[in-house]
Amino acid sequence: MAYSDKVLDHYENPRNVGSLDKNDPQVGTGMVGAPACGDVMKLMIKVNDDGIIEDAKFKTYGCGSAIASSSLVTEWLKGKTVDEAYAIKNSAIAEELALPPVKIHCSVLAEDAIKAAVADIKAKQLAAAQAA
Amino acid sequence: MSAVLENLDLETKVELATHHAERDPIYLDYSATTPVDPRVAAKMIPFITEYFGNPASRSHPYGWTAEKAVENAREEVAKLVGADPREIVWTSGATESNNLAIKGAANFYSAKGKHIITVATEHKAVIDAVRELERLGFAATYLEPEPDGLLDIEKFKAAIRPDTVLASVMLVNNEIGVIQDITAIGNICRENKIIFHVDAAQATGKVDIDLDNLPVDLMSFCAHKTYGPKGIGALYVRRKPRIRIEAQMHGGGHERGMRSGTLATHQIVGMGEAFKIAREEMAVENVKIRKLRDKLLHGLQEIEETYVNGDLEHRVPHNLNISFNYVEGESLIMAIKDIAVSSGSACTSASLEPSYVLRALGRSDELAHSSIRFSIGRFTTEADVDYTIQLLKSKVDKLRELSPLWDMFKDGIDISKVQWAAH
Numbered sequence: 310m311a312y313s314d315k316v317l318d319h320y321e322n323p324r325n326v327g328s329l330d331k332n333d334p335q336v337g338t339g340m341v342g343a344p345a346c347g348d349v350m351k352l353m354i355k356v357n358d359d360g361i362i363e364d365a366k367f368k369t370y371g372c373g374s375a376i377a378s379s380s381l382v383t384e385w386l387k388g389k390t391v392d393e394a395y396a397i398k399n400s401a402i403a404e405e406l407a408l409p410p411v412k413i414h415c416s417v418l419a420e421d422a423i424k425a426a427v428a429d430i431k432a433k434q435l436a437a438a439q440a441a
Numbered sequence: 442m443s444a445v446l447e448n449l450d451l452e453t454k455v456e457l458a459t460h461h462a463e464r465d466p467i468y469l470d471y472s473a474t475t476p477v478d479p480r481v482a483a484k485m486i487p488f489i490t491e492y493f494g495n496p497a498s499r500s501h502p503y504g505w506t507a508e509k510a511v512e513n514a515r516e517e518v519a520k521l522v523g524a525d526p527r528e529i530v531w532t533s534g535a536t537e538s539n540n541l542a543i544k545g546a547a548n549f550y551s552a553k554g555k556h557i558i559t560v561a562t563e564h565k566a567v568i569d570a571v572r573e574l575e576r577l578g579f580a581a582t583y584l585e586p587e588p589d590g591l592l593d594i595e596k597f598k599a600a601i602r603p604d605t606v607l608a609s610v611m612l613v614n615n616e617i618g619v620i621q622d623i624t625a626i627g628n629i630c631r632e633n634k635i636i637f638h639v640d641a642a643q644a645t646g647k648v649d650i651d652l653d654n655l656p657v658d659l660m661s662f663c664a665h666k667t668y669g670p671k672g673i674g675a676l677y678v679r680r681k682p683r684i685r686i687e688a689q690m691h692g693g694g695h696e697r698g699m700r701s702g703t704l705a706t707h708q709i710v711g712m713g714e715a716f717k718i719a720r721e722e723m724a725v726e727n728v729k730i731r732k733l734r735d736k737l738l739h740g741l742q743e744i745e746e747t748y749v750n751g752d753l754e755h756r757v758p759h760n761l762n763i764s765f766n767y768v769e770g771e772s773l774i775m776a777i778k779d780i781a782v783s784s785g786s787a788c789t790s791a792s793l794e795p796s797y798v799l800r801a802l803g804r805s806d807e808l809a810h811s812s813i814r815f816s817i818g819r820f821t822t823e824a825d826v827d828y829t830i831q832l833l834k835s836k837v838d839k840l841r842e843l844s845p846l847w848d849m850f851k852d853g854i855d856i857s858k859v860q861w862a863a864h
Contacts (some may be wrong), residue, residue, distance in 0.1 A: 326843055343861030345806045353844035368845040372771035
């Protein structure tokens with residue numbers, strides 16, 4: 310498998326590995342993929358009162374490009390608004406990492422993880438607003 | 442290792458060893474192929490340059506010298522496996538031997554019946570030869586082995602039909618190294634007048650083979666897994682009782698008409714020498730290899746959630762196939778690129794197909810994907826094994842730190858019961 314230097318860099322030195330407190334009302338969690346398919350991504354974002362993503366952490370079970378895709382998006386997410394995050398497309402991830410065609414699904418999974426995490430934080434915010 | 446080195450942490454040790462090993466990865470893939478033993482190479486070279494004659498040339502000393510070398514090698518191959526030299530037919534390797542045996546015997550004896558029995562964990566050269574016969578009107582049964590990789594003799598018996606003409610069962614499995622009970626299977630074949638073929642490509646120099654006393658009719662060999670050259674193999678064809686096969690390669694009538702084609706003298710000389718060395722040294726060599734394998738096994742078993750694939754008792758000492766749970770196969774292979782091993786996962790394909798052998802054992806896709814085959818050989822050292830253990834400990838640990846599945850496992854969540862979103 311001929312991987313780009315960027316994939317290898319993220320694989321060797323993954324950024325923002327870890328977890329945030331899933332019970333924190335400011336934290337949204339997205340878990341996508343399935344073990345039998347060979348990849349599972351867990352992405353967590355912490356969103357401040359201004360709607361800006363302050364922190365992002367990931368854990369990924371998967372191939373080198375799945376690890377690199379999720380590591381890359383944690384870098385991209387920090388400082389973005391939730392809506393900007395939601396607009397990130399898999400094609401941008403695939404392009405940045407120069408993913409080979411058989412690995413495009415890894416970038417799709419990373420986009421799905423962002424969308425799942427954003428949906429989770431919005432659901433939490435809605436629940437909090439309704440409770441208030 | 443010095444006291445200073447012993448006090449270093451794991452990561453630093455691996456870093457040091459990695460730096461040391463920067464030239465070439467450590468070779469632990471002897472079941473894929475072996476290096477040609479230097480003693481074998483030295484014997485081969487004169488037959489490329491000096492003694493270049495065609496062994497089929499009967500009218501001059503060039504031919505006579507080559508023929509003598511070929512017959513000498515035939516004797517060495519026969520000696521290693523307890524056969525008569527006249528029962529050895531040269532081929533290009535085990536794939537050709539398997540094809541010649543299976544298609545050759547099935548076609549010759551097809552009037553007796555058109556049903557073949559084999560095992561789901563056979564090498565593709567057997568499975569695909571049988572599939573080709575199915576396409577031509579034969580019927581086939583592919584027996585599933587037990588979870589330990591061994592064939593249940595009762596299931597073999599139950600698969601026999603009145604029209605069963607041929608059975609093919611390998612002696613040593615290439616992926617998991619388990620040894621099938623070919624004596625028991627062969628005896629059943631004899632009782633039922635079924636031709637019995639055995640693929641022994643992975644067995645020579647690892648287990649004793651005495652065809653004089655084994656109920657086997659056809660047996661495939663190759664040189665390159667026993668420190669000989671690639672591109673040469675042999676098929677044993679029993680003379681008493683005489684087994685007939687239809688030639689698959691037609692031409693000058695070489696090898697008693699069973700396999701035409703000018704003999705590759707230098708390759709044959711190499712196979713003869715390699716098998717001679719195997720006969721002389723295997724008893725001592727296997728003791729050394731077993732020690733190394735057991736050391737590797739115990740070292741790797743210190744890692745949590747590892748699973749050995751295949752029975753450990755009925756197994757050649759050269760093989761260790763082990764799955765590392767909650768770690769994905771391709772990322773594991775990337776992480777351990779300083780050792781040369783095989784993976785149970787064909788990750789280069791888009792479909793991400795796990796090993797069909799491990800699937801046949803009933804392993805889950807995840808465990809099949811995360812399996813590594815370590816195969817040890819003549820030139821493996823204790824330092825190689827020590828390095829491998831440290832490397833695996835460190836890299837599996839690192840990948841598990843990254844793995845959400847490992848977190849879930851540590852939190853006591855049963856991953857098989859989680860509802861995963863399809864994608």
